[in-house]
Amino acid sequence: MGIKARVFTVLGVMGISWFGWWVSDIPIGYYEFRERCNKEGGARLLGVVTTDSGWMASSEVQAKSVVASYRFVPFARYVSDSGQLKDVRYKGSDPLWSGSYVIEDANLERVVNYKYFITGENVPNAIRLRKDTRLLVDLLTEKELFISISFTYTWTNPERTLLGRSDKVRCPAFVDERNSINSLF
Known part of the structure; x- marks a missing residue:
């Protein structure tokens, strides 16, 4: 085997190793995203909400x-x-x-009877996973009336990409979440 073949072989192995390192956490992070979405994601009605307020x-x-x-x-x-x-x-x-x-x-x-909150946080000990919570609270009783939880997973670490960008996937999708909340009322 000539010197050129050895150099290309070494470069190929290094390239494949680097690519493998770069994408190695994607299946793990995506699995956790799907699991959390299936267990916690979606909208739930917790009380009575009047539609004239x-x-x-x-x-x-x-x-x-x-x-x-x-x-x-x-x-x-x-x-x-x-x-x-x-x-x-x-x-x-x-x-x-x-x-x-x-x-x-x-x-x-x-009349305004309700306060609408949106909070977001990175999920601790998870790979590029964000949790967003939409919450409606009765202003008089401070009781939670509905909650909607969605998760966003970022496919790759933007700090390790060429232009600092990465695609994301959201569960449930915004349109599905909105339709689900509208169907509750």
């Missing part, structure tokens, strides 16, 4: 997301950057267009 949101973006995603929410209220209460209603059309919403000073005669 608005929801309190933490920001304008979240208020728009609530009224566009959940057809049974008549309006969402938030505190603006200037400290004023604002109500958001969805008129229809493309939810990405600002013209699809009516944003006005809060009508305090309209």
